[in-house]
Amino acid sequence: MKIIKRGKKSEERVYRVTCDDCGTVFEFKRAEAEYVSDQRDGDALTVKCPLCKRKVWTAAN
Template identity: 45%
Template sequence: MSIQVVVNGRKRPEDRVYRNTCNHCGSLLQFKASDGRFVDDSRDGDAIVVACPECSSEVWTAADAYQKAWTDADIAALTKRMGG
């Protein structure tokens, strides 16, 4: 038996979306892996590192912690919950 594709996937690793909060200024960031640099660490786990656009601090995110992209409505709801 050969391998068959039942449903074509459209997600590519470079299209994964990540979110994290900057520990220095508290900004909530959303980014793709291609926006940062990949750090290979077999001991603590691989990470994507980006520079916070607000304060330039490094934000480290586990490479396997990707999520779906947020919509404008998701961001508006979060901002409202945060008192903004």
């Protein structure tokens, strides 16, 4: 089998977020974050800011 264009597995997807508390902009892989399933607000990912260690939330889609 030959791959023509390599996609990304969902756990390899990279998200870019800005920390609301200290303003640090950073990227993380889905596998590094905690997945939170929420039927009302939609699924989210939480990850700790590398600088201030606060939890940063972002939509998972």
